[in-house]
Amino acid sequence: MRLGLRRWPPPLFVLLVSVSLALHLVLALLSLLVLQRPCDPHSPLRTNAFPHPANSNLTAAKAGSPKLSPDSRNAGSSRKMDSNQNPHAAGKEGHAFSPPDRTGYPVSSGRSMGSSPSKLQALFSHPLYNLPRPPIQEDDWLLRVKPKVKDNERDSTQEWKDTDLQALLEQLATHRIVSAVQKPGGTQLKLVMSFPNYGQALFKPKKQDRDAETDFNLFYFSDFERHNAEIAAFHLDRLLGFQRIPPVVGRLINVTAEIKDITTDRKLARTFYTSPVGNVCFYGQCSYYCSTEHAVCGRPLALEASLAAMLPDLSLAQRRSWRSPWRRSYSRSKLAQWEKEPNFCATVKKTPPYNKGTRLVDLIDMAILDFLMSNMDRHHYETFEKFGNNTFLLHLDNGRAFGRHSRDEPSVLAPLEQCCRIRRSTLLRLQLLSRPQYRLSDVMRASLSQDPLTAVAPLLSEPHLSALDRRLDAVLQTVRRCQGRRRSVGRSDDVVYDDMAGYAGGDTPARL
Numbered sequence: 001m002r003l004g005l006r007r008w009p010p011p012l013f014v015l016l017v018s019v020s021l022a023l024h025l026v027l028a029l030l031s032l033l034v035l036q037r038p039c040d041p042h043s044p045l046r047t048n049a050f051p052h053p054a055n056s057n058l059t060a061a062k063a064g065s066p067k068l069s070p071d072s073r074n075a076g077s078s079r080k081m082d083s084n085q086n087p088h089a090a091g092k093e094g095h096a097f098s099p100p101d102r103t104g105y106p107v108s109s110g111r112s113m114g115s116s117p118s119k120l121q122a123l124f125s126h127p128l129y130n131l132p133r134p135p136i137q138e139d140d141w142l143l144r145v146k147p148k149v150k151d152n153e154r155d156s157t158q159e160w161k162d163t164d165l166q167a168l169l170e171q172l173a174t175h176r177i178v179s180a181v182q183k184p185g186g187t188q189l190k191l192v193m194s195f196p197n198y199g200q201a202l203f204k205p206k207k208q209d210r211d212a213e214t215d216f217n218l219f220y221f222s223d224f225e226r227h228n229a230e231i232a233a234f235h236l237d238r239l240l241g242f243q244r245i246p247p248v249v250g251r252l253i254n255v256t257a258e259i260k261d262i263t264t265d266r267k268l269a270r271t272f273y274t275s276p277v278g279n280v281c282f283y284g285q286c287s288y289y290c291s292t293e294h295a296v297c298g299r300p301l302a303l304e305a306s307l308a309a310m311l312p313d314l315s316l317a318q319r320r321s322w323r324s325p326w327r328r329s330y331s332r333s334k335l336a337q338w339e340k341e342p343n344f345c346a347t348v349k350k351t352p353p354y355n356k357g358t359r360l361v362d363l364i365d366m367a368i369l370d371f372l373m374s375n376m377d378r379h380h381y382e383t384f385e386k387f388g389n390n391t392f393l394l395h396l397d398n399g400r401a402f403g404r405h406s407r408d409e410p411s412v413l414a415p416l417e418q419c420c421r422i423r424r425s426t427l428l429r430l431q432l433l434s435r436p437q438y439r440l441s442d443v444m445r446a447s448l449s450q451d452p453l454t455a456v457a458p459l460l461s462e463p464h465l466s467a468l469d470r471r472l473d474a475v476l477q478t479v480r481r482c483q484g485r486r487r488s489v490g491r492s493d494d495v496v497y498d499d500m501a502g503y504a505g506g507d508t509p510a511r512l
């Protein structure tokens with residue numbers, strides 16, 4: 001081949017390389033088009049992964065007057081994917097889709113698990129989940145793909161019809177897997193899977209039984225990741241109104257047909273073997289848990305896994321990774337700074353980017369999510385470079401959540417506890433979720449029952465669901481304690497960060 005190329009005249013070779021590069025670019029853009037719909041601002045079915053980041057001030061704007069709030073506390077976040085938007089028509093309740101029956105895997109029975117679909121529907125129809133937002137600005141788009149036809153010639157009802165959240169989840173759960181290769185980096189085995197439409201997913205296998213509680217003597221950083229935690233985190237994040245986790249779905253994978261037989265990753269292929277009881281196992285190559293002791297195995301071929309919609313490639317949408325000020329010490333004996341310094345938050349508040357905009361309250365939102373699911377592993381978070389500092393946080397990597405239900409981890413709430421600040425919209429939603437008619441455990445059960453893996457077993461056991469209610473109470477108590485503390489120094493008004501100025505929602509829970 002190389003000899004053959006050498007004989008070709010150089011201009012022809014250059015031409016071929018250019019054509020091939022152009023084709024790759026077209027394929028890459030197509031793949032983005034298929035799993036993301038960045039082009040139609042009017043579509044009700046926007047996914048979380050590729051938000052047009054709506055303006056948090058929009059949330060502050062009254063319906064019909066979508067002007068930016070002059071309130072300086074809200075200023076500058078026109079690129080924010082806000083917790084107050086409703087990007088994927090959340091009120092529409094999706095129904096479970098079934099894994100392809102040709103595999104012989106169980107078919108999801110959908111909402112039959114004693115869940116409360118009506119509560120879920122009521123929640124997503126609530127005004128707090130449908131706050132008005134301003135028109136999308138040109139630079140709110142993460143990616144713009146040139147449409148083949150001009151906007152005004154396009155039949156918008158037809159072209160993007162298929163691109164809603166449910167459709168995306170269904171594709172992730174059922175589309176044929178045409179490629180599976182290891183994703184380098186990180187501590188544990190992950191694969192990137194590709195679909196015929198060039199869409200991709202990040203695959204994490206089941207590593208431990210859903211109900212196995214993390215050993216109390218284990219440091220959190222030694223715990224194995226959980227595929228059901230990735231799925232449950234996506235649902236929880238959505239129920240909290242954050243929508244900062246790319247869509248994740250559960251899927252039964254045939255380890256032979258859907259990984260071993262199709263992979264082009266020779267290092268991965270070499271690690272397949274049959275276990276003493278006849279299950280097909282593999283362990284891949286990674287820096288820590290990739291050995292026969294840590295193999296993942298089918299039964300005999302079927303393996304539960306989580307598939308997360310892949311964010312756009314870094315070459316198209318660069319992301320920035322930020323160290324959390326409240327990250328844990330990864331040492332067994334050393335304390336982190338936030339554990340030692342009583343006035344730690346005061347320092348953070350003065351440090352960019354936490355000294356401006358919504359970054360601090362966004363971090364506190366993330367801490368609340370993590371406390372509810374008991375995730376101690378949030379050492380970093382990411383943002384899209386394009387949107388600068390005034391943007392939403394991506395809540396990626398939730399595999400170490402939902403490990404324990406019998407105990408809470410109050411230290412995860414340290415940002416809230418130490419800073420005593422919370423977005424009003426977050427607080428109102430939390431209060432809503434603590435009411436019996438929207439109870440967090442009930443809507444979570446209902447939401448999770450839409451995932452195909454529910455057919456195998458509920459994605460979260462009942463003890464995990466009731467832990468959510470208990471922890472939600474703890475968060476609300478912390479806020480009340482904060483308000484009491486601040487009141488005693490005459491500053492009770494600085495606990496709630498008003499991201500909803502001008503919001504005239506009807507059914508507002510208890511006044512603050």
Ligand SMILES: Nc1ncnc2c1ncn2[C@@H]1O[C@H](COP(=O)(O)OP(=O)(O)OP(=O)(O)O)[C@@H](O)[C@H]1O
Nearest residue numbers: 185186187188202246308309310311396397398399
């Ligand atoms: N949905 C996604 N799309 C694209 N990239 C992602 C997605 N989710 C995570 N990543 C990227 O993959 C990297 C590794 O993912 P993740 O953190 O989940 O794996 P990990 O093995 O748990 O890593 P670590 O051990 O460092 O925590 C992350 O740094 C993140 O940038």
Ligand SMILES: [Mn+2]
Nearest residue numbers: 377397399400
């Ligand atoms: Mn991780």
